[in-house]
Amino acid sequence: MSQNVLASSAGVAAQAGRRRTFAVISHPDAGKSTMTEALALHARVIGQAGAVHGKGDRRGVVSDWMAMEQERGISVTSAALQFSYQDVVINLLDTPGHADFSEDTYRVLTAVDSAVMLLDAAKGLEPQTLKLFEVCRQRSIPVITFINKWDRPGHDALALMDEIEERIGLKPTPLTWPVGIAGHFRGVIDRRTEVFTRMQRSPGGADLAIEEEMSPEAAAELYGADWETANEELQLLAMTGADFDDKEFLAARSTPVLFGAAVANLGVRQLLNVLLELAPPPSARPTVSGTDKPVDSAFSGFVFKIQANMNRTHRDQVAFVRVCSGRFERGMLVTHGDTGRPFTTKYAQQIFGQGRDTIDEAFPGDVIGLVNATALGIGDTLYVSEPVKYPALPSFPPEHFAVVSTSDTAAFKRFRRGIEQLDGEGVVQVLRSDQRGDQSPVLAAVGPMQFEVATHRLEAEFGVKTQLNHLPYEVAARTDEAGREILRTESNVEVMTRVRDGALLALFPHRWRMRSVAGRHPDLRLDD
Ligand SMILES: Nc1nc2c(ncn2[C@@H]2O[C@H](COP(=O)(O)OP(=O)(O)OP(=O)(O)O)[C@@H](O)[C@H]2O)c(=O)[nH]1
Numbered sequence: 001m002s003q004n005v006l007a008s009s010a011g012v013a014a015q016a017g018r019r020r021t022f023a024v025i026s027h028p029d030a031g032k033s034t035m036t037e038a039l040a041l042h043a044r045v046i047g048q049a050g051a052v053h054g055k056g057d058r059r060g061v062v063s064d065w066m067a068m069e070q071e072r073g074i075s076v077t078s079a080a081l082q083f084s085y086q087d088v089v090i091n092l093l094d095t096p097g098h099a100d101f102s103e104d105t106y107r108v109l110t111a112v113d114s115a116v117m118l119l120d121a122a123k124g125l126e127p128q129t130l131k132l133f134e135v136c137r138q139r140s141i142p143v144i145t146f147i148n149k150w151d152r153p154g155h156d157a158l159a160l161m162d163e164i165e166e167r168i169g170l171k172p173t174p175l176t177w178p179v180g181i182a183g184h185f186r187g188v189i190d191r192r193t194e195v196f197t198r199m200q201r202s203p204g205g206a207d208l209a210i211e212e213e214m215s216p217e218a219a220a221e222l223y224g225a226d227w228e229t230a231n232e233e234l235q236l237l238a239m240t241g242a243d244f245d246d247k248e249f250l251a252a253r254s255t256p257v258l259f260g261a262a263v264a265n266l267g268v269r270q271l272l273n274v275l276l277e278l279a280p281p282p283s284a285r286p287t288v289s290g291t292d293k294p295v296d297s298a299f300s301g302f303v304f305k306i307q308a309n310m311n312r313t314h315r316d317q318v319a320f321v322r323v324c325s326g327r328f329e330r331g332m333l334v335t336h337g338d339t340g341r342p343f344t345t346k347y348a349q350q351i352f353g354q355g356r357d358t359i360d361e362a363f364p365g366d367v368i369g370l371v372n373a374t375a376l377g378i379g380d381t382l383y384v385s386e387p388v389k390y391p392a393l394p395s396f397p398p399e400h401f402a403v404v405s406t407s408d409t410a411a412f413k414r415f416r417r418g419i420e421q422l423d424g425e426g427v428v429q430v431l432r433s434d435q436r437g438d439q440s441p442v443l444a445a446v447g448p449m450q451f452e453v454a455t456h457r458l459e460a461e462f463g464v465k466t467q468l469n470h471l472p473y474e475v476a477a478r479t480d481e482a483g484r485e486i487l488r489t490e491s492n493v494e495v496m497t498r499v500r501d502g503a504l505l506a507l508f509p510h511r512w513r514m515r516s517v518a519g520r521h522p523d524l525r526l527d528d
Pocket residue numbers: 026027028029030031032033034035058073074075076095096097098148149150151152260261262263264
């Protein structure tokens with residue numbers, strides 16, 4: 001299904017220069033997985049969109065490989081795809097839009113050099129769009145905006161530009177401009193070359209769009225009022241100085257904008273070309289010591305995701321590593337920064353949704369899958385020669401808590417293994433309570449959908465039916481042994497140990513309850 005695209009020869013810097021590593025982000029349902037598929041189709045990796053399972057069907061989306069994703073038609077976990085296009089190696093990360101999975105999305109954003117933000121033309125800016133734009137701004141991640149679903153009725157194009165500028169404070173610099181309002185998509189004018197490309201959905205929509213460059217006269221004749229409106233809008237844009245500026249884009253102060261419809265492959269080629277032309281290749285990466293690690297120094301990388309049981313024939317655990325510097329060679333002995341132990345990388349793979357191929361080498365920007373790397377945890381650094389440590393990955397305070405248990409005593413070993421696995425992947429956090437004992441671990445989540453994924457996977461992958469008993473807590477704060485003693489005197493408060501790192505967490509029903517307890521015990525340590 002996939003091809004090994006990691007050609008050798010040229011030096012590391014040159015190899016890094018031909019990588020584009022980006023995440024596709026947005027509010028749920030804006031079309032990220034569809035766009036992922038469309039981009040891969042375009043690069044001719046997949047013969048036809050959806051060809052993996054059934055024609056043009058949403059279920060065929062390669063990046064939504066998990067059973068639950070296919071059943072529900074939503075992404076619950078991020079997925080990596082690698083493919084080559086022209087002379088460039090693309091590492092694409094499709095992220096889940098739902099806020100409950102935003103920890104995963106934010107981790108992915110630490111592993112990319114830019115992001116493609118999708119906006120649903122009919123919905124404009126949605127809550128998750130705003131949050132994600134803000135994260136990108138804080139982290140100085142350049143964002144390319146794609147106004148999607150232009151094949152359906154939606155907002156006015158200029159109004160969308162105003163919304164981006166006013167509500168996000170990011171200057172939109174459209175690279176293409178649509179002819180025809182949302183729902184009457186005729187094609188786009190390239191603002192830099194002024195060339196109009198007429199676009200039509202291929203019959204059935206599962207193949208590349210049919211494109212045709214057309215002279216202004218022919219377009220005016222064919223599209224009359226639509227053509228005139230588009231040209232008036234272009235004049236307005238020119239007057240407001242909404243022109244692309246490389247520096248502003250790379251500093252995450254402006255965002256190039258394109259229009260299209262991923263489901264019909266309209267505007268996808270233009271996006272791919274913009275990614276090649278404008279998205280930044282990997283560059284020197286900040287380390288905790290304060291210095292930046294140059295891409296052409298010795299190999300280093302970090303784990304940003306762990307995922308097990310990706311398909312029935314590979315029931316193993318994969319650690320996803322973003323290569324930050326140097327040349328990676330399969331089998332090379334690297335140091336696991338967090339333990340100082342040597343780690344052999346015999347089973348290195350290129351991941352393509354659920355599929356995978358052995359790879360022999362990789363370069364900065366690439367995402368590699370290390371199979372059965374059970375010693376590795378999320379956020380761990382790997383390197384050769386000079387020690388290096390990359391910053392810790394963002395983690396969110398949990399706000400939902402539930403006791404998970406199984407009445408199937410014969411399955412208890414599998415239950416334990418499953419819980420450990422989900423903890424390692426960060427699907428949920430696992431807490432241990434002295435009162436409740438080992439049989440009844442407590443799951444902690446940022447959002448309740450994480451619980452659904454956890455119980456679904458315990459059943460599907462470990463064969464254990466479980467029950468959840470939700471706990472009436474909404475806030476967790478770090479405390480210490482002395483704090484545990486103090487809190488024994490308080491009702492409606494429980495202290496539990498986070499299994500992953502042994503941290504003691506005090507759970508409160510509300511923030512005000514936490515404040516009132518803290519007020520009564522000035523010596524109590526509580527950090528949230
Ligand atoms: N009309 C139209 N529908 C689209 C377009 N792109 C995607 N869709 C549809 O929108 C729905 C959601 O698409 P997805 O690709 O799953 O959206 P997503 O952003 O990956 O969703 P999450 O991963 O759950 O956040 C599906 O029914 C798609 O077929 C488009 O350009 N036009």
